[in-house]
Amino acid sequence: MIPNMNYRNLKDSYLFYNIAQKTKAYLEEHPEKHLYRMGIGDVSLPLCDAVIQKLHEAVEDQASQDTFHGYMPECGDPQLRKTIAAYYQKRGVVLSDEEVFVSSGASDELGDILDLFGKEKTVLIMEPAYPAYVDANVIAGNTIIHIPAGEENGFVPMPDFSIMADIIYICSPNNPTGAVFNREALQAWVDYANQINALILFDAAYEAFIEEEEIPHSIFEIDGARNCAIEICSLSKTAGFTGTRCGYTVIPKEIFRGGMNLNQMWVRNRTTKTNGVSYIIQKGASAVFSEEGQKQIHDYIQIYKKNGACLMDVLDRLGIWYCGGKNAPYIWMKCPNGMGSWEFFDYLLREIQVVGTPGEGFGACGEGYFRFSTFGSPEDTKEAARRLEVLLRKKKLITY
Numbered sequence: 001m002i003p004n005m006n007y008r009n010l011k012d013s014y015l016f017y018n019i020a021q022k023t024k025a026y027l028e029e030h031p032e033k034h035l036y037r038m039g040i041g042d043v044s045l046p047l048c049d050a051v052i053q054k055l056h057e058a059v060e061d062q063a064s065q066d067t068f069h070g071y072m073p074e075c076g077d078p079q080l081r082k083t084i085a086a087y088y089q090k091r092g093v094v095l096s097d098e099e100v101f102v103s104s105g106a107s108d109e110l111g112d113i114l115d116l117f118g119k120e121k122t123v124l125i126m127e128p129a130y131p132a133y134v135d136a137n138v139i140a141g142n143t144i145i146h147i148p149a150g151e152e153n154g155f156v157p158m159p160d161f162s163i164m165a166d167i168i169y170i171c172s173p174n175n176p177t178g179a180v181f182n183r184e185a186l187q188a189w190v191d192y193a194n195q196i197n198a199l200i201l202f203d204a205a206y207e208a209f210i211e212e213e214e215i216p217h218s219i220f221e222i223d224g225a226r227n228c229a230i231e232i233c234s235l236s237k238t239a240g241f242t243g244t245r246c247g248y249t250v251i252p253k254e255i256f257r258g259g260m261n262l263n264q265m266w267v268r269n270r271t272t273k274t275n276g277v278s279y280i281i282q283k284g285a286s287a288v289f290s291e292e293g294q295k296q297i298h299d300y301i302q303i304y305k306k307n308g309a310c311l312m313d314v315l316d317r318l319g320i321w322y323c324g325g326k327n328a329p330y331i332w333m334k335c336p337n338g339m340g341s342w343e344f345f346d347y348l349l350r351e352i353q354v355v356g357t358p359g360e361g362f363g364a365c366g367e368g369y370f371r372f373s374t375f376g377s378p379e380d381t382k383e384a385a386r387r388l389e390v391l392l393r394k395k396k397l398i399t400y
């Protein structure tokens with residue numbers, strides 16, 4: 001038996017391992033110090049009350065024969081699919097319930113969805129990127145074209161019609177850069193995908209953080225997207241489901257490739273490879289979309305937003321280049337004085353005990369940049385921002 005030899009081509013991800021090693025070593029040497037952890041991609045606030053209440057109710061349902069649920073439909077509870085379709089409708093996106101698939105989260109889907117495409121595909125990944133895009137395609141044996149993003153385009157690259165690809169990843173709001181694709185940029189990518197017959201995988205994990213009216217939350221707000229895009233979404237960051245696990249994937253019925261219908265193929269895939277998301281979790285997830293749930297999750301998001309505002313104020317005052325923060329829980333700053341991203345990481349850890357994420361870990365063009373997450377506690381964020389300002393002013397480390 002020969003296993004999938006593509007695993008040999010995976011690069012070890014040293015990013016979070018190195019961060020953990022460096023912070024551990026620092027704390028061993030300085031046990032009295034408190035670290036200000038501004039690198040975390042996980043949420044810190046709990047599930048909101050509306051969700052907790054529904055989860056409790058669902059547990060009770062499972063205790064009694066009249067309300068007990070066994071296997072759920074593989075593609076999702078019909079009621080939840082309807083609820084999610086109605087959520088899109090509020091923004092003018094019309095979906096049928098059968099176009100919404102309830103999932104256990106975006107990571108699972110980002111990997112599994114490659115089942116639809118067969119072997120030896122060419123995949124376009126804009127970098128810096130969420131590392132799972134690259135790894136899932138290395139495992140699948142696909143050819144990856146890395147499209148570098150940079151300051152010159154605000155970390156929002158535009159399509160190059162001379163490049164051919166089968167699959168295009170777009171993440172907006174973006175992890176790690178926090179940049180968002182506006183309507184024109186998304187339209188250009190949709191037109192390009194339709195022209196070259198490619199498929200867009202649109203990762204909307206951070207859509208709930210968008211605050212500017214004109215920024216699309218969904219690729220399906222763009223003309224032509226129903227012919228070329230799949231949207232993968234998650235309740236992880238929207239509603240604190242990182243440990244509870246629920247998300248959804250939208251596949252329009254219009255998408256045909258090679259005479260095959262991708263929505264139908266995904267129904268076949270799900271009915272073969274999953275037995276659905278648990279009844280209890282789907283009940284809890286349904287509360288996210290209730291009026292009360294929406295209010296509560298947005299109150300929580302506001303707490304993260306205040307963290308972001310606090311960091312952005314400091315960067316603005318210092319005149320440091322950054323993107324993100326406004327429509328995303330991440331701020332992507334340029335390291336001062338031409339420092340490398342690991343150099344800046346070590347410097348902040350040593351001097352002010354602030355831990356962020358070196359941009360280089362998200363692809364080569366992330367070198368020289370640094371990611372702050374806004375998911376930490378408000379107290380730690382305030383103190384980290386204060387320390388950053390004092391340090392960079394004192395050392396006059398603001399010129400590039």
Ligand code: PLP
Nearest residue numbers: 105106107130175205234236247
């Ligand atoms: N997509 C992006 C861009 C993310 O940053 C993350 C998690 O950090 C995910 C997907 C995964 O989300 P989930 O928790 O639903 O698997």
